[in-house]
Amino acid sequence: MMNKINVAIDGPAGAGKSTVAKAVAARLQYMYIDTGAMYRALTWKALNTRTNVKEESKLVELLANTSIIMDKYGQGNVYADNDNVTEAIRSEAVTANVSDVAMHPQVRKQMVLQQRQLAAENGAVLDGRDIGTVVLPNAELKIFLQASVEIRASRRHQEHLDNGLPSDLEFIKKDIERRDKIDSSREASPLLKAEDAVEIDSSNKSIAEVTDIICRIAEERIQSHDHI
Numbered sequence: 001m002m003n004k005i006n007v008a009i010d011g012p013a014g015a016g017k018s019t020v021a022k023a024v025a026a027r028l029q030y031m032y033i034d035t036g037a038m039y040r041a042l043t044w045k046a047l048n049t050r051t052n053v054k055e056e057s058k059l060v061e062l063l064a065n066t067s068i069i070m071d072k073y074g075q076g077n078v079y080a081d082n083d084n085v086t087e088a089i090r091s092e093a094v095t096a097n098v099s100d101v102a103m104h105p106q107v108r109k110q111m112v113l114q115q116r117q118l119a120a121e122n123g124a125v126l127d128g129r130d131i132g133t134v135v136l137p138n139a140e141l142k143i144f145l146q147a148s149v150e151i152r153a154s155r156r157h158q159e160h161l162d163n164g165l166p167s168d169l170e171f172i173k174k175d176i177e178r179r180d181k182i183d184s185s186r187e188a189s190p191l192l193k194a195e196d197a198v199e200i201d202s203s204n205k206s207i208a209e210v211t212d213i214i215c216r217i218a219e220e221r222i223q224s225h226d227h228i
């Protein structure tokens, strides 16, 4: 019986984490857990219920009363209670507010507990900002995925165009820089590379290349994990 490992993929917005994480999960036949989608779903709920995203206690209460469910093997649908919010959580309004939601320590604490539960049986690929440092400090494989701001902005821009959404490259670039700053300088688990993470710069690599690199290391780790 092959033992399963957990794969943690962290990095800034637009480095390609979710695309690569999904591909790695499919290849390994693991589940994919998009932790950013959980913060986005709470942000959507807050906007929808007119909850002030700056008020931590209100958000904690809202989170306690909201069930955020994700299809772990299927289409990647995300639900906040009975609403399918898969598309709504990618809106500009949610994107503009999610960093404010994710900066609250008590919100993070609850999210981290839920994320650990989802990954408790191993066999998961998680992407986020604090997976290797806080959520799963013992993950068998940690990846820190980087890319230049220019590349990250142009990828998001293309993604919007592909989805028929309006898009402004300069606006995206500024927004990515603004979010990088909030995510990296916040007090509660800022975006940091774990000491034992493998750093990959995806700027000049295709999705397939990055996926291959990660899967190769994952296979090695799975084998050495089998001997323990």
Ligand code: DC
Residues within 6 Å of the ligand: 013, 035, 036, 037, 039, 040, 098, 099, 102, 127, 128, 129, 130, 131, 179, 183
């Ligand atoms: O990866 P994303 O763009 O969907 O993430 C949305 C926001 O949530 C982003 O501003 C960073 C934050 N986030 C976080 O703080 N911790 C995580 N584990 C995942 C996302």
